[in-house]
Amino acid sequence: MDFDKTNDKDMQISIGPQHPALKEPTSFSLALRGEKIEAIQVKIGYNHRGIEKGCESRTYIQDMYLLERICGICSHAHSTAYVQAVETIAGLQVPRRALYLRVLIGELERIHSHLLWLGVAGHEIGFDTLLMYTWRDREAIMDLLAELTGNRVNYGINTIGGVRRDLTKEEGERIVKIIDHLAEQTKYYIQLAQEEVTLIQRLSGVGKLPREDALRLGAVGPTARASSITFDVRKDDPYAAYGELDFKAVSADQADVYGRTIVRLGELMEAYSLIKQVVKNLPDGPIAVRAPRKIPAGEALSRYEAPRGEDVHYVKSNGTENPERVKVRAPTLANTQAIAKMLEDRYLADLPIVVAAIDPCFSCTDRAIEVEGRGLMSWEKLRRYSIDWYRAQGVDFRNVKRVI
Amino acid sequence: MLSALFNILIFPGLFFLSFLGTTAEYIDRKLYARFQNRVGPPWFQPVADLIKLFAKSEVIPEEADPVMFRVVPLVALAATVTAFLYIPIWGTEALYYFKGDLIVIIYLLTLPTFTFFLGGWYSRSLYATIGAIRSVTQLFAYEIPLLLAVLAPALLANTWSLSEMTEYYTVHPWYWLFNLVGFGVALIALLGKLERVPFDSPEAETEIVAGSFTEYSGRFLGWFRWAIDVEAVVGASLLAAVFLPFGLSLWPPLVFGLYLLKILFILCLLTLARTVMARLRIDQMIDFCWRILAPVAFFQLIFDLIIKELIL
Numbered sequence: 001m002d003f004d005k006t007n008d009k010d011m012q013i014s015i016g017p018q019h020p021a022l023k024e025p026t027s028f029s030l031a032l033r034g035e036k037i038e039a040i041q042v043k044i045g046y047n048h049r050g051i052e053k054g055c056e057s058r059t060y061i062q063d064m065y066l067l068e069r070i071c072g073i074c075s076h077a078h079s080t081a082y083v084q085a086v087e088t089i090a091g092l093q094v095p096r097r098a099l100y101l102r103v104l105i106g107e108l109e110r111i112h113s114h115l116l117w118l119g120v121a122g123h124e125i126g127f128d129t130l131l132m133y134t135w136r137d138r139e140a141i142m143d144l145l146a147e148l149t150g151n152r153v154n155y156g157i158n159t160i161g162g163v164r165r166d167l168t169k170e171e172g173e174r175i176v177k178i179i180d181h182l183a184e185q186t187k188y189y190i191q192l193a194q195e196e197v198t199l200i201q202r203l204s205g206v207g208k209l210p211r212e213d214a215l216r217l218g219a220v221g222p223t224a225r226a227s228s229i230t231f232d233v234r235k236d237d238p239y240a241a242y243g244e245l246d247f248k249a250v251s252a253d254q255a256d257v258y259g260r261t262i263v264r265l266g267e268l269m270e271a272y273s274l275i276k277q278v279v280k281n282l283p284d285g286p287i288a289v290r291a292p293r294k295i296p297a298g299e300a301l302s303r304y305e306a307p308r309g310e311d312v313h314y315v316k317s318n319g320t321e322n323p324e325r326v327k328v329r330a331p332t333l334a335n336t337q338a339i340a341k342m343l344e345d346r347y348l349a350d351l352p353i354v355v356a357a358i359d360p361c362f363s364c365t366d367r368a369i370e371v372e373g374r375g376l377m378s379w380e381k382l383r384r385y386s387i388d389w390y391r392a393q394g395v396d397f398r399n400v401k402r403v404i
Numbered sequence: 405m406l407s408a409l410f411n412i413l414i415f416p417g418l419f420f421l422s423f424l425g426t427t428a429e430y431i432d433r434k435l436y437a438r439f440q441n442r443v444g445p446p447w448f449q450p451v452a453d454l455i456k457l458f459a460k461s462e463v464i465p466e467e468a469d470p471v472m473f474r475v476v477p478l479v480a481l482a483a484t485v486t487a488f489l490y491i492p493i494w495g496t497e498a499l500y501y502f503k504g505d506l507i508v509i510i511y512l513l514t515l516p517t518f519t520f521f522l523g524g525w526y527s528r529s530l531y532a533t534i535g536a537i538r539s540v541t542q543l544f545a546y547e548i549p550l551l552l553a554v555l556a557p558a559l560l561a562n563t564w565s566l567s568e569m570t571e572y573y574t575v576h577p578w579y580w581l582f583n584l585v586g587f588g589v590a591l592i593a594l595l596g597k598l599e600r601v602p603f604d605s606p607e608a609e610t611e612i613v614a615g616s617f618t619e620y621s622g623r624f625l626g627w628f629r630w631a632i633d634v635e636a637v638v639g640a641s642l643l644a645a646v647f648l649p650f651g652l653s654l655w656p657p658l659v660f661g662l663y664l665l666k667i668l669f670i671l672c673l674l675t676l677a678r679t680v681m682a683r684l685r686i687d688q689m690i691d692f693c694w695r696i697l698a699p700v701a702f703f704q705l706i707f708d709l710i711i712k713e714l715i716l
Contacts, residue, residue, distance in 0.1 A: 013530045021610040032534075035686060124610045126601050126683025132440035198602050198682040348534070349685040352610040 010038050013348075017046050021124060021352040024362040028339075028351065035347045040340050044362055048369035053379075055326040060086055060160060060295055063323060067313075070328060071364040072153050073116065076102075076109045077306035078328070078364075079158045081313040084239060085302035086160050089317050090295050096283045098162035099241040104175075104278045105149065105157055106240070106304075107271040111182065112141040113307035114264045114271075117359045118189065121261065124352040125202040130192070137185050140178050147171070162288025172279040183272045190265050193258075203258040207342035207354035210255055217337040221309020222267065223358050225251040226259035233305035245277050257357040293321055306331055308359045330364040411489070411499055418485050424667075425633030426450040428640070431668070432675045439679040450633065454626055462622030469526040476519040476526070477620070477627030483515035484634045491641045492570050494660040496652050501567040506558055509566065509642060510551060516635050517543045517597065520606065523628070524616030535615025538606040538686050539599070545693035546596030546603070552701035553586040553593065556708045557646050560716075566645055573649035580649050582711055586704040587647035589697055591673060594639045596693070598632070601678035605686045636674075640667040 010031040017025040025046035031039040051070060055063045068079040080102055087094055115138040122130030142152045149155035149165060157163050193199065209219065214227035224231060232249035234242040250266035252259035299316040309331030316325040335358040342354050377385065390397065411417055429450040437444025464473055490505045492498040498505070517539055524536025558564060560579060561572035573580050596603040607615035614620075617628060644666035651662045684692065 011530065011534075013534070020613055035534075122682070126604060126608060126610070127681070128601075129440050129679050130682075132442060136441055196680075196682070198684060201684065201688055202682050347685060347687065349605060349608065349611050 015351060021355070023120075024360075026360070026362040028355070030348065030351070032348055035349065037343050037346055037348060037351070040343050042336060042339055044336060045366055045369055047363040047366040049363075049366070052326050052328060052367060055323055057322065059293070059321045060291075060323060063326065064158060064160065065156065067326070067328070068154050068156065068158075070330065071361055073113050073361065074109060074306040074308060074311070074364075075154045076105050076158070077304050077311045078313070078330075079156075080106065080240070081302045081304035081306075081311050082315065082326070083158050083160050084304070085300040085313050085315040086295060086317075086323075087291075088300040088302065089298040089315065090160070090291060092161050092289055092291060094162055095286045095289060096241065097166075097285045098287045100278050100282050101163045101165075101167060101287065102158065102240045103242060103245065104167070104275060105145070105155060105163075107274045107278070108141055108145055108148075109155075110271045110307045111268060111275075112138050112145070113359075114268050115141070117264060117307075117356075118261070121203075121257075121353060121356050124356045125199070127199060130189075130199075133185075134189070137182060140182065144175060144178055147174075159288055159291070161291035162286070164288070166287050167279075167282065172282070175279055176276060179272050179275050183269065186265065186268045186272070190269075193261055193265060200258065202353065203256070203261055204254070205256055205258075206346065206350050207257045207260075207357055208255055209338055209342050213341050214255075214338065217341060218334050219309075219338045219358075220331050220334045221306070221359075222260050222263045223309065223335045223338065225249065226263045227255040228253040231310075233303045233310050237303055239302070239304065241278070244281075245274055247274050257353055260357045294319060295323070308332060308361060309334060328367060330361065330367075332358065332361045332365040333367075336360070336365065412485075416488065416493060416499065421485055421488055421634050421637060422630065424637045425630070426454070428637050428667070428671050429633045432636075432671060435672060435675045436679055439675070454630060457626035457629065458623055460622040462624055463619075465527060465529065465619050467528040468619060469528075472522060472526040473619075474624060476523045477624045477631065480516040480519040480631035481627055481634065483512045483519075484631055484638050487512035488634075488638045488641065490566060491638070491645050492567050492652075493641065493645075493663045494656045496567060496570040496574050498567045501565055503568075504564040506554065506564050506566050506569070510554065513597065513635070513639065513642070514543070514547065516631055519631075520599075520616045520628075523620065524618075527616070527619035529619050531612040531614070531618045532616050534612050535606050535618065538612075539616055541686055542596055542599070542603065542606055542689060545690040546593040546697070549589050549693055549697040549701040550593035550597065552698065552705055553589040554642075554646055556586045556701070556704045557583045559705065560708045560712055562712075566642075570645055570649045570652055574652045577650060580647060582708060583647055583704065585700060585707070587643065589701045589704065590643050590647065591670065592677075592697060593693075594643060594670075595674060595677055596689070597639060598636055598674070600674060602681040602684045603689055604678075604683055605689060608683055636671065637667060640670040640674075643670055 010033050012029065012031055014027060014029050016022050016027040027043040029041040030037055051066060054066055058066060064079050064082055067082045068075045070078045115134045119131040119134040122128065122134070145155060146152045148167065148171060149157045157165055209227050211227045211229060214224050214229055219227065228251055230249050230251045235249045247270045250263050250270060252262045254262070295317040297317055297319040302313045304311045311331055312329040314327040315323050318324040339355060339358065343351060346354065387397065413419060430445065430447055433449065434444040464470060487509045489499050490501060490509050521536045521540040524532040524539065558569055560582065561569045563569055563572065599606050607617065617625060620628060644663060648666050652659055
């Protein structure tokens with residue numbers, strides 16, 4: 001039902017922009033009849049950071065660090081998607097060893113993201129023990145990432161033309177040891193998901209998204225794969241070293257939150273096997289090639305299977321040191337559309353887990369903002385508007401030294 | 405007069421009960437944390453939390469009913485403390501008792517849930533209203549199984565007085581074993597009464613913030629927290645007196661120690677339940693209570709009737 005058509009009998013309640021269930025600001029307006037959701041309106045747009053515009057005034061290498069900060073969890077996804085696009089335009093041949101190392105970091109990132117998700121899902125249905133367990137296990141991966149790249153998040157391991165840090169043999173052995181431990185833990189979580197009654201009751205049949213609706217609404221990643229759409233960029237349009245590695249795109253046919261849990265747990269097991277393969281088959285050779293400062297004119301689109309789904313970066317260059325345009329489509333934007341459909345005829349109690357089940361990252365999503373009632377504005381006009389607005393608040397930027 | 409005041413305010417009344425309540429909360433939190441591989445709070449944390457709440461200023465929403473908003477937390481505390489006076493703890497005899505006190509105890513233990521409802525309802529906040537409605541909906545689900553489960557042992561003992569009941573089970577030492585099914589039912593119903601996982605949807609944080617308590621702060625939230633701590637102990641004591649009435653004719657200090665062990669056992673079971681389960685939706689909770697819990701409680705009742713008529 002349309003949100004505007006609800007009547008006085010319904011209780012109108014808003015979840016967000018600030019609410020304990022939400023880790024980032026976003027807003028859900030609900031019309032409730034008793035506990036049942038009659039209509040829902042999803043509103044995003046609280047996190048616009050002007051990153052795309054910011055890219056245009058920075059060099060290619062600076063942009064990589066900026067884009068890595070789109071997301072605190074799938075940072076490697078964004079930086080890899082971007083460097084892949086730039087490397088395509090520049091026609092760089094990235095060494096195989098670098099491609100393998102990108103897969104390694106990418107899969108470690110997928111593991112920590114999925115473990116994080118499992119914990120958040122547990123918390124949303126009041127199962128805090130699962131949260132504590134998974135986040136404890138996740139620490140091992142975070143520490144490992146810090147050891148390999150220098151950072152727990154925003155690893156900064158990519159560079160245009162390759163990666164910045166090599167992997168030693170000892171580090172490889174350590175990775176395998178930690179992965180083996182996590183595989184044991186994950187088997188326990190899989191058993192838990194199959195046996196714990198209250199968990200199954202809260203997840204099974206909740207947030208139904210039939211295959212046709214998933215296709216129509218453009219769902220991606222685990223959300224789509226749980227609706228028996230076996231699409232995985234790593235498989236269907238291989239990048240980095242995925243073409244040479246053996247793995248399968250995990251899918252499920254439950255089309256509900258339980259299916260999404262099963263898919264993510266399955267992907268964890270696949271990620272463990274991928275990492276072992278990478279460590280075992282790591283080719284010798286250099287880890288990067290030299291990239292030019294100025295990228296020749298051209299354009300490229302790059303796809304990356306982030307933990308949350310397909311991440312798309314588009315880069316257009318004009319032969320200078322700065323890109324002319326960078327466009328980012330984070331996976332959450334594709335999945336947000338499906339939330340209203342998933343919550344049809346469901347209860348208020350299902351909202352947190354259904355929203356959490358797409359593994360939303362609303363801060364990564366916002367690429368546009370509307371200044372209310374002012375329609376489309378040109379860059380100059382918008383700049384003028386913001387300067388005037390701040391001046392009216394008593395903030396004057398005229399005397400501030402320009403840094404970049 | 406003075407001794408009555410002492411009984412009501414110090415022992416076994418408010419002060420002693422608050423001490424037990426905060427200790428119970430500490431054990432619950434520490435155990436919960438250890439189950440979850442965390443360190444958990446230090447022993448004084450529950451008391452420190454209460455002191456902090458009482459030191460803070462309270463905000464009362466403009467739309468809330470100012471009198472009801474202030475009064476209901478105190479009613480919750482008063483009701484639970486009163487109920488405790490009728491429960492025997494160091495022998496077969498409670499401090500005060502009369503024929504039919506069992507019903508009064510159950511009534512007094514229903515009051516806190518009603519105060520949660522009234523507090524939430526008179527807060528006039530959307531989240532609090534939903535939490536209030538869920539509280540009272542849940543009450544209808546667990547109250548009947550709890551009542552049936554508690555009545556079964558009373559039926560066997562042929563009395564409505566808790567003190568006479570414990571007397572009966574002391575004379576017939578092993579008869580309490582007939583009521584173990586009812587004990588399970590009452591334990592699950594107690595989870596609902598205390599609004600703990602898996603039955604904590606009235607205050608489900610990720611859905612409705614803090615449910616009935618969303619608008620409460622400072623002193624008034626402190627009263628509620630205090631009442632909930634006390635309610636846990638009183639509920640566990642009731643279950644201990646009704647379902648575990650053994651060893652009551654021993655030396656009184658020993659009986660008292662045994663009583664502490666019994667409620668510790670019950671509280672640990674409650675903590676275990678909230679560690680290993682997820683929160684049920686309110687409709688699933690009602691479904692479970694009416695389809696499974698109530699029939700099982702009925703079974704216990706009929707079982708006791710058959711035993712009483714045919715065997716004893």
